[in-house]
Structure formats: structure tokens, C-alpha cells
Amino acid sequence: MLNRRSLLALLFVLSAIGAAAAQPSQDPLPSWNDGAVKKSIADFVARVTTQGGADFVPVEQRIATFDNDGTLWCEQPVDFQLAFAFDRIKAMASQHPEWKTTQPFKALLDNDMKAFAATGEKGLLQIMTATHSGMTIDEFRKVVLDWTATARHPGFNRPYTDLVYQPVLELLAYLRANGFKTFIVSGGGIEFMRPWTDKVHGIPPEQVVGSSGVAKLQTGANGKPELTKLPKVEFIDDGPGGNRSIGRRSIFAFGNSDGDLQMLQWTTAGEGARFAGIVHHTDAEREYAYDRQSKIGKLDKALDEAKAKGWTVVDMKQD
Structure with a gap:
């Protein structure tokens, strides 16, 4: 028979277990409305991370790529x-x-x-x-x-680095918590993005791929070698080039414009489970609404292909 002390200890353990069971699991994507889009993300992550499952992907192959302008932060009224x-x-x-x-x-x-x-x-x-x-x-x-x-945005009067999308920050954290390595693959300048992406997006500079100019190694005034930026383009990251720079094909990709179409096509062309997502800017009240006719972040061909191939389209206003 249990003595009084053992009985109290057992009751304490059972009550703690019951309390934990009663607590709902914390939602990793609290800024996303419940619905098909949120479910498609959660279902994909579960499929590729379930050991022994048909779609299981080893950690080293869990590569996720994100466009920057219009996907991770605002891009209007100009880049x-x-x-x-x-x-x-x-x-x-x-x-x-x-x-x-x-x-x-x-x-x-x-x-x-x-x-x-x-x-x-x-x-x-x-x-x-x-x-x-x-x-x-x-x-x-x-x-x-x-x-x-x-610097402050002319419309929102906030620092530009404040104008990041909370739902996408949650998505980045959710993916990393599930063994993904997250990359930025953008047409933006690599030296422009790298100084702040770690602090703002949690993506370190070595995981930022973008356009670049030629740099030359020279001896500085202090006698030490330094890299000087020259007025010559080295690489424009428009198309599949950025994905090639990573060394592995991504299994998860998010963009928002026709400029991201090839990244999404490259991702979904691989074998096994694949996820392609598009941020559709539909909320003129909270942000901006634009797609097919926009001069910045035009979303036309990619929107058609997303619908044809069943990619996930995130309606900013609804989702």
C-alpha cells in the first residue's frame, strides 16, 4: 500500500499530467487565419518531417527559399x-x-x-x-x-525594417523549428540585404542570395586588404540562378511576383513532396492591393500558373 507521502506525490504527478493534457498545443502560426492555406502549410511540414513517412525528407535536404521584396517585407510604392x-x-x-x-x-x-x-x-x-x-x-x-x-516609409511613417510581414516571420520560425534551413533568394542587392536580414528575418548573411556588383581586392590606407565595390554588375539574380547558388534544390519556396516564377518552377520540378506559395497582395486598407497591372511586383503569369498547378496562393486580406 502507498503511504501518505507516496500518495501525495502520485496525485501531484497525475494532476500535472492532466493539466498539461488540458492545455491546447501552441499555434506556431497565430497570425494566419484558419483555413485551407494555413492547413496546406502545416500538412506539408508534417509530411516531410514525419520519420518513416512516405514523404519524409532528411534534415539536410529541408531547404526553404523566400523572395524578399513583397514576400518578406513591403515593396510599395517603390522597391x-x-x-x-x-x-x-x-x-x-x-x-x-x-x-x-x-x-x-x-x-x-x-x-x-x-x-x-x-x-x-x-x-x-x-x-x-x-x-x-x-x-x-x-x-x-x-x-x-x-x-x-x-529612413522612414513615406506612407506608414515607420522604419523600413519595421515593414515586415508578421505571418511570414512566424512561418520562417516554424520552418526552422522543424529542421528547415531558410534562404532569401532575391533580385535585390546582396550587400544591401545582408547587413540587416539576420536581425529582421532571422536569416544570416551566408543564407542570403541576391544580385551583386564586381568587387576588387585592394590595399587600404591602413595597409590591410579590403574589398572595394566597382561600378560594374557581376550577377543579376533574376531567374533560377539564385537557387543554383545554394547547391541544393529547395523543397519549399515562397514568392509574390512573376520575378519569382522560375524559383517556384524549379522548386516544384524536383522529386518528392514540394511546396510553392505566393503572397497575393489584396489588402489595400492595411497595406496595398496589386497584381497583374502593377509596375512593381507584377503578379500575372505566376498567378495563372499557381492556379493551374495547385500552388498555395495566400490572400493577404483573407488568410
Whole structure:
């Protein structure tokens, strides 16, 4: 027979077990509304992480890729890296008096976006060259961090790095908790993203793939070697190139525009269980609503293919 002390201990253990059983399991995706989209994510993760299951995927093969602009953070009314470049032109103007009479710089200094648009791709390239080269990688990193600490979005009046999507942050954490390695694969500049993605998205710099410019190793004033950014494009991460850089085909991919279509196609073309998701911006009240006609983040062909192939389309307003 149990003595009084043993009986009390047993009752304590049983009550603790009962209390734990009564507690509902914590929802890893609390910002997602219950429905088919949320269920499709949870079902996929369960399938590929269940040991012995037909769709089980070893941890080393659990690669998830995410676009950045429009998928992890806002991209309207202009790409944030472009907003950075515009601000840099104004900050650097005092060192370049010739810009006051030279396009496309004059248009930006006069806040004449119509005139700037008329300069086309050539003008845009001049702006990006002027603001993204002629300094070391470390100097550029500091410039980017200073900008993200002080610049504010014109519509929301918040730091740009505040304009990340809480549901996607939860998704990233959920995937990592289930053995996934998460990557950013973006057309944005790699040196522009890497200084802040670890803090904002939990994605370290070595897991950020993007466009890049040529860098040259030179000896600095302190006699130490340093990498200097040159005014020459090295790699434009538009299409399947970024996925190739990872070294493994992703099994899970999320994007939001036609620019992400090839990443989604590449992911779903592999064998075994695959997941492709698209963020559809449908909430003009809380954010922006845009898709087929948008000049930024156009979602047209990818939306059609998602419907044809049964990919998961996340309705921002509903889901």
C-alpha cells in the first residue's frame, strides 16, 4: 500500500499530467487565419518531417527559399533599395554640384519623378552605380545600416525594417523549428540585404542570395586588404540562378511576383513532396492591393500558373 507521502506525490504527478493534457498545443502560426492555406502549410511540414513517412525528407535536404521584396517585407510604392538609392543621391549631392544640372540626378534632386522615369533603365543604372560603388564593402554596410536606422516609409511613417510581414516571420520560425534551413533568394542587392536580414528575418548573411556588383581586392590606407565595390554588375539574380547558388534544390519556396516564377518552377520540378506559395497582395486598407497591372511586383503569369498547378496562393486580406 502507498503511504501518505507516496500518495501525495502520485496525485501531484497525475494532476500535472492532466493539466498539461488540458492545455491546447501552441499555434506556431497565430497570425494566419484558419483555413485551407494555413492547413496546406502545416500538412506539408508534417509530411516531410514525419520519420518513416512516405514523404519524409532528411534534415539536410529541408531547404526553404523566400523572395524578399513583397514576400518578406513591403515593396510599395517603390522597391526599398531604390528608395535607399534616392535618399543617397540627396545625401551625396553636396559633393557633386554637377548633379544639379545633370540627368537623372537633377530629376531626383527636384523630386520630379516623371522626368526621372523618362531617363529609363539608363538613368536607373546611373543612380545605382553612383550610390552602390566607389566604397569598400564594410563602408557600404555601414551606410545601409545607418539608412535603415533613420529612413522612414513615406506612407506608414515607420522604419523600413519595421515593414515586415508578421505571418511570414512566424512561418520562417516554424520552418526552422522543424529542421528547415531558410534562404532569401532575391533580385535585390546582396550587400544591401545582408547587413540587416539576420536581425529582421532571422536569416544570416551566408543564407542570403541576391544580385551583386564586381568587387576588387585592394590595399587600404591602413595597409590591410579590403574589398572595394566597382561600378560594374557581376550577377543579376533574376531567374533560377539564385537557387543554383545554394547547391541544393529547395523543397519549399515562397514568392509574390512573376520575378519569382522560375524559383517556384524549379522548386516544384524536383522529386518528392514540394511546396510553392505566393503572397497575393489584396489588402489595400492595411497595406496595398496589386497584381497583374502593377509596375512593381507584377503578379500575372505566376498567378495563372499557381492556379493551374495547385500552388498555395495566400490572400493577404483573407488568410
